[in-house]
Amino acid sequence: MDEALLRSLTPSVLSVLVRRGADFAAAEDAVQEALVEALRVWPAGGASPSSRLPADRGDPLRDAKGWLVTVAWRRFLDAARSDAARRRREELLDEEPAPGPASGVDDTLQLYFLCAHPSLTPSSAVALTLRAVGGLTTRQIARAYLVPEATMAQRISRAKRTVSGVRFDRPGDVATVLRVLYLVFNEGYSGDVDLAAEAIRLTRQLAAAVDHPEAAGLLALMLLHHARRAARTASDGSLVPLAEQDRTRWDTRLIAEGVGILQGALARDRLGEFQAQAAIAALHADAPTAEETDWVQIVEWFDELTRLTDSPVVRLNRAVAVGEADGPRAGLAALAGLDAALPRHAAVAAYLHERDGDTATAARLYAEAAHKAGNLAERDHLTRQAARLNDCRCR
Template sequence: MAVAGMDSADEAQLRDVIPGVLATLVRRGADFATAEDAVQEALVRAIETWPDQRPDDPKAWLIITAWRRFVDLSRADVARRRREARVSADPPPGPAPRTDDTLQLYFLCAHPSLTPASAVALTLRAVGGLTTRQIAQACLVPESTMAQRISRAKRTVSQVRLDRPGNLSTVLRVLYLVFNEGYTGDVDLAAEAIRLARQLAAAADDPEVAGLLALFLLHHARRPARTRADGSLVPLAEQDRSLWRRDLIAEGVAVLQAALARDRLGEYQAQAAIAALHADAQTADQTDWVQIVEWYDELVKLTDSPVVRLNRAVAVGEADGPHAGLAALAGLDASLPRYTAAVAYLRERAGDLAEAARLYSEAASQAQTLAERNHLTLRAATLRQRLSSR
């Protein structure tokens, strides 16, 4: 959100206070859609005036400015005149209230009545402060489509009262989806998910929130080594670990250890523990696969997810040999995403190169991204070349 005439510190502060400003308006009785419009107009006013006259309490200034704009918008709607009399008074002067409504706003944007895609878009818009264009670019959809998605989501949550605790697990799933969108256009959604997870961790005293933040940090630390200059994927075992960000790893491990110490294990903490074991290994050969399998066992107990069982089977193949991994895969549905690629990898480890090459080609045809398809196709070609050279 680069803003002409405003320095990066003010810009960062604007984005940090947006959730609290919006949630304050909604808590005072504003409908979500109109409140969000009012906050956006207040932000425009801040951009115009702050470089010359910065307020002592930026959040209070934004709340008052947005509230006045909300009242103006309400007056323009004849159907809301009765409510106007109830809400027309300005918030009292002085510092902004210390009540943190950020968590409630997360609950609202991740409301069960919204589809996952809509919840992600609304969270990025209302909590993250991103523009519709930025969100559309990041999610690889036309701006008009994203505008309609956000508009429908705002109308939906406008009927929801912000007066009850929401479902924290739903909020965490939405942030997990944001993180997995990755990076496209001029918005890095992985970095944005980390920023929002930090914000949520400050508002919610819950070890699973900390576990999700740790998971994000540990995965993001490996990002510089995940792709080559040509955009092709680099498997974990082949990554240059000197490129991994040790600062993020250290922070992620510290956050995870504090969460685990509370003895309330959840799925994100277990996933983060697996990521931490990968990060701890100086080389691929030093990876503690036995411990990783143990953590996958915990994760299976928590989720009973077929995808988790698939990943566990690959870990078993590393810890106990490829045939043990294939045996662990035997009871799973062959239509699972990446199932065929997992079988191909274990077949290659077992020395059955011809079958592995065939399976890699089959997996390539099922790949969900171009980079993944190219990687699997190259793997199949490499094995065929090895077979022909024999």
């Protein structure tokens, strides 16, 4: 059974259990147990919903969801009945729905809002949602937050304890949901798991449902980045840097849509970080060639973004833009005050040193960056850069 199918069904199965009265932490545990059971028995086929995926009956996706709901609900009931403190709820929980295909209603976005519960801090709500609904691993979430994996595991465990026994009937705020969707898209766009299309789908729903310029800004940002996706990798799977991408492969329809949405958001004069990021992406998309990129204006937008977020990652990316607008030494000066432990710091430093003519330092830093890379494609690209410079020096 395709693990991508399991990942896509997880939010809707989880939302069914929550609607039936399960508290979030217990429901999430039950769904995880159902997923493990599915991986164990689904390849064997069969027709019994108590043990295997129904065979060739109606819509396979709906049948799979129904199977997962049935197994997860039974796991939840078993856990609830074994806990003396929850026995008062047994009368409510005893009514088990008949096995079979589940409703096709998509509750995913609503579940994002419910996970952004007022009882949780924004950072805890984001971490919990990414783990339980977004399908990211603890390691992926830790990397996004620039913290050790053990720290993130503790944060998620505390969040689950906080909401244990809490009814998810008060949705959280839009800003927290936007942050979750942004991180899910980033992982799907550049990480191990392809979640970008799902993040765009949910952000479209959100932008249509709420009057919030940052929702529109985030949608524009996603569309502008996604428009370049086909050009980001070569036929052998290797990464292609932005400056070297074949711009004829960019999706002009998505670019036009993203720019239009961004212009509408900016016209409301309520600038936020996602709108600023989208403006930078739009300037890249507007340039016919890499050499014609308006780096001066991009630096100005990075200045706005720095003012809005004061993020070290934003300052790191700003150093690249400064290096393009004012020369590599200006970029290195902008980089000097940043923590060298930041992800991609070594890669940025290598690029700026190479442009400044210091190929020995650049080769060393590319090799260091490759060692720290978060995924195989990025590691391979940085290794190639180091090898290229070392080869040139040996000739």
